[in-house]
Amino acid sequence: MRGRDQEFADFFSARFDGARRIAYAMCGSWTDAEEIAQNAFVRVYARWAKIRIDTVDAYLRTVLTRVFLDSRRRGRAREHAVAELPEQPVPPDHSSHERIAMHAALMAVPPGQRAVLVLRFVADLSVEQVAETLGCSTGTVKSQTARGLATLRAAYQGDSHLARNA
Amino acid sequence: MTTDDQLRTALRTVADEPAPPVATTLDHVVRRGRRRVLVQRGATVAAVVGVVATIGVGGVLLRGASEGQKLPPAGRLSPPSAVSVPTTPPTEAPTSAPTQTSKPVVPPGTEPVVPGEGYRVTLLPGWAPITTKSDGNGCGAWPALGYAPGLAAPPQDVVEPRFIDEVAAHAKSTPKWVEGEWYGTDLDTGAPRTFRSYEIDMGDGPASMVLEAGHFEGSPRKAADADVKAFGNCSTIQRKTLADGTILQLYPASFASPETPEQDVVVYAPNGRNYIVITQGWGESDVVNGSVPHGRGRLPLDDTSLASVAEMLAGLGT
Numbered sequence: 477m478r479g480r481d482q483e484f485a486d487f488f489s490a491r492f493d494g495a496r497r498i499a500y501a502m503c504g505s506w507t508d509a510e511e512i513a514q515n516a517f518v519r520v521y522a523r524w525a526k527i528r529i530d531t532v533d534a535y536l537r538t539v540l541t542r543v544f545l546d547s548r549r550r551g552r553a554r555e556h557a558v559a560e561l562p563e564q565p566v567p568p569d570h571s572s573h574e575r576i577a578m579h580a581a582l583m584a585v586p587p588g589q590r591a592v593l594v595l596r597f598v599a600d601l602s603v604e605q606v607a608e609t610l611g612c613s614t615g616t617v618k619s620q621t622a623r624g625l626a627t628l629r630a631a632y633q634g635d636s637h638l639a640r641n642a
Numbered sequence: 643m644t645t646d647d648q649l650r651t652a653l654r655t656v657a658d659e660p661a662p663p664v665a666t667t668l669d670h671v672v673r674r675g676r677r678r679v680l681v682q683r684g685a686t687v688a689a690v691v692g693v694v695a696t697i698g699v700g701g702v703l704l705r706g707a708s709e710g711q712k713l714p715p716a717g718r719l720s721p722p723s724a725v726s727v728p729t730t731p732p733t734e735a736p737t738s739a740p741t742q743t744s745k746p747v748v749p750p751g752t753e754p755v756v757p758g759e760g761y762r763v764t765l766l767p768g769w770a771p772i773t774t775k776s777d778g779n780g781c782g783a784w785p786a787l788g789y790a791p792g793l794a795a796p797p798q799d800v801v802e803p804r805f806i807d808e809v810a811a812h813a814k815s816t817p818k819w820v821e822g823e824w825y826g827t828d829l830d831t832g833a834p835r836t837f838r839s840y841e842i843d844m845g846d847g848p849a850s851m852v853l854e855a856g857h858f859e860g861s862p863r864k865a866a867d868a869d870v871k872a873f874g875n876c877s878t879i880q881r882k883t884l885a886d887g888t889i890l891q892l893y894p895a896s897f898a899s900p901e902t903p904e905q906d907v908v909v910y911a912p913n914g915r916n917y918i919v920i921t922q923g924w925g926e927s928d929v930v931n932g933s934v935p936h937g938r939g940r941l942p943l944d945d946t947s948l949a950s951v952a953e954m955l956a957g958l959g960t
Contacts, residue, residue, distance in 0.1 A: 598654060
């Protein structure tokens with residue numbers, strides 16, 4: 477019989493990097509993303525015996541998002557300190573400039589709306605799944621998505637304009 | 643004009659960039675997870691013991707009352723006096739392992755005592771130093787949040803006016819609420835949680851005061867020990883233990899940059915309530931793209947004033 481820890485080990489191996497990437501999309505820092513993903517997996521481990529296997533991905537998403545939102549409320553000094561550290565593992569090429577501009581624009585979106593946008597369009601979840609993840613109504617998800625996209629559009633066009641003129 | 647479809651398509655690429663190697667190991671996660679399970683079980687056992695003890699004591703008191711004995715007056719068993727008891731360094735490792743790698747940033751006016759292990763601070767009268775040992779992982783551990791069964795949110799009409807008055811008396815400016823809710827819920831533990839952010843006019847711009855009220859796990863001493871690296875800059879912190887067992891923990895100011903200082907004080911009450919007060923040298927209007935490039939370069943309250951706010955909250959007995 478497979479042990480509880482072996483099942484968790486398989487889950488960790490299969491999901492950690494993906495969770496870290498979602499966290500990175502939300503927070504814009506690989507250092508913070510690692511911490512957020514790690515804390516989320518610690519919480520998942522602590523409840524592993526009580527989680528049904530068919531709901532574990534949803535539970536991980538919920539915990540990951542909550543850890544992210546909680547960390548944003550706890551102080552922006554850390555975010556500021558990390559934001560100044562060069563974290564690009566490889567030098568950006570021409571094709572990555574648009575992606576960098578998009579991510580910079582995404583950081584201009586308030587954390588709650590940013591989480592909705594990342595869950596909807598980076599994690600590719602449905603409106604219903606995002607609502608379940610955040611514990612809110614589908615109407616809230618739709619309105620947060622619309623407001624987040626509006627902020628993102630304004631910031632992205634500004635960044636793209638700057639990039640073109642650089 | 644960028645359409646929503648173009649935005650969505652571009653959004654899908656933000657997590658596709660080459661990532662640094664994963665630093666988290668399965669062993670580390672499992673170790674922290676097991677510790678978390680043990681702490682949760684300990685809290686549950688403590689809660690059950692507390693309920694049983696309460697029922698037992700209640701039964702004895704009721705029997706005594708029915709036999710004509712006088713009940714003791716309602717209220718606190720110990721007055722919220724500010725009698726200090728010397729404390730010693732933490733005797734156990736923090737239950738929340740720090741994971742963020744960052745160098746301690748030394749606040750102006752301090753000097754190293756032992757390189758990498760602590761900095762000299764000006765102790766407040768009645769407060770004891772707690773030196774945190776560096777383990778190479780830096781500061782920024784997760785606070786010892788938890789759930790204390792049966793403990794509701796503190797009454798807003800009692801706590802908030804006193805908090806605002808106390809801060810205003812020291813800062814010479816009245817804090818104005820800017821965001822956050824009083825009767826909220828901790829997203830992780832499900833415990834009632836207050837998070838209210840206020841701003842203070844510093845003349846040249848805003849500074850912030852944040853008041854959090856939540857639950858912690860275990861005894862005040864255990865939670866305070868677990869949190870020695872939760873805030874501050876990984877250097878010497880100050881602790882005061884009140885007569886009723888409440889612990890106040892004052893962290894040194896940390897400077898992410900010279901313009902954006904931040905300082906924290908935490909109150910750990912015997913009933914499982916914690917108050918976290920955060921003071922920051924910037925306001926919402928200073929936030930640009932999620933970071934804070936410029937701030938006031940100073941805090942609205944000094945150590946003495948921040949400690950006074952903590953003692954006021956402890957004295958409310960909520």
